[in-house]
Amino acid sequence: MANRIHSSAIIGDGVELGDGNVIGPYTVIVGPTRIGDGNWIGPMVSIGTPAEYRAGNHPVGWEGELDGAGVAIGDGNIIRDFVTVNQGVHVTTTVADGCYLLARSHVGHDCVVDDGVTLSDNVQLGGHTHVWSWSNIGMGTVVHQYGQIGPGAMIGMGSAIRKDIGPFMTAVGNPAREVAVNRVGLTRRGCDEGQADAVEEYLKKRGDLPAGLPEELAARFAAWEGRGA
Template sequence: MVNRIHPTAVIGEGVELGEDNVIGPFTVIVGPARIGDGNWIGPHVTIGTPGEDRGREHPAAWESAPNGDPDHDGHGVVIGSRNRIREYVSVHQGTWRTTTIGDGGYFLRGSHIAHDCLVEDAVTVASNVITGGHCHIWAGANLGMGAILHQRVVIGPGAMVGMSSAVRKEVGAFTIAVGNPARVTGVNTVGLSRRGLDEATIEALGPWLKGKAGLPEDGLADRLPGDLSTLVKAWDARPRD
C-alpha cells in the first residue's frame, strides 16, 4: 500500500520509507533514516536530527542530501514497522551507532528517544518520557509518564518504570521501579501473567528476577510460553559491566 504523507511534512534526502506509513502535518524526517511498514507518525514529529553533542556537526539535512560521512551526517535512525509515534515525539540520529527502534512500539505525545539508543519491540513510552543517549530499552518495557532515563541506562524486558521516576541504573527484567532515584519495588506479576505464566512459575522465577539467584536449573526457562523463553535467556546471557 502507498504511504500517506501530508503535504506539509518534510522528508529529507537519504530517507527510505517502506509501505503503508502515515506521516502527519509538519513532521520532519531527515536522513540517513530507514523506516519500515505500517507506521503511524503523527503531526510535528521530528526524526533524524543530530544527536545533542556540542562537538558534532549540525547539517541542514532537510535541505541537502547526506554525503555519506558518519562524522558529518551521523549514523542515522532505523525504525521498524507498526509503531505508533504520536505528536511532538523526537528521535535523534546516532553518533557512533544507529539509533534503533523495533516493531510495534507506542510512543506517546512529547516523548524523546536520544542519540544511540536501542529500543526493542513492543515497548510503551508514555508522554514526556526523556531518554539520555546510549540507553537500551528491551522488548515489552513500559515507561510511565514523565520518566527520565540517565545516559546509558538499561531497562530490562517487560520492566515497568513508574511515572516521574528518575532512572540512574539498570532496571531488571520484569521488575517495577519507581521514585527519584528509581528503586526496584517488586516483580511485574501482571505483565508476566499476561504472557501466560501462572503463580507457581512466577514464584519460581522470583529469586532470579530479583537478582538473588540464577535461573532455575530444572529447565524452566526452556518451558516458558511464546517469546518469553527467548527474552529470559537473552537477558540472563547479556554482558555485564
C-alpha cells in the same frame, strides 16, 4: 498500500520508507533513516535530526546534508505528536516493532528501543539507552545515558533512572528503585501462576530461572544475563 504523507511534512534525502505509513502535518524526517511498514507518525514529529552534542556536526538534513549513523524504525509503531528521535553517532538509533511513543517523548542518539515498548508522555531517553522488549515507562520519566531497562519492566511516572532496572521489575522514585516484580507482565507473556512464582524467586536472587518458560520469554532472560559478555 501507499503511504499517506501530509503535504506540509518534510521528507529529506536518504529517507527510505516502506508501505502503509501515515506521516502527519509539519513532521520532519531526514536521513539517513529507514522506516518500515504500517507506522502512524503524527504531527510535529522530528526523526533523524543530529545527536545533541554541543560540539557535534549539525548538517541541514532537510536540504540533503547527510551525517550520522542513522535511524531505523521498524513496523507497526505509533509515534505521537512532538516526539523526537535523534541520529545515532556510533550505532543506529533504533525503534523496533509495535512500540507506542506518546507525545513529547524523546529517543536520544544511539538508543535502542526493542519490540512492544511504551514510552509515556514526556519520557526522556538519554543517549546510548537500551530499553528492552515490552517495557512500559511512565509519564515524565528520565533515563540517564547508557542506562538499560530490562524486558517487561514497569517504571512509575516521574522516575529518574540512574542505574539498570532488571527484567520484569517495577521501579519508581528519584532515584528510582525496584519495588516489586511485574507479575502482570509475566502472565501476559504466557507464564502460569507457578511459573510466575518461580520467576519471582529468580528475580529476587533466591532461585534459578525455571525450565519450561515460553520460548520468547526464556530467550529474553538469556539475552539479559549475557548482555555484558
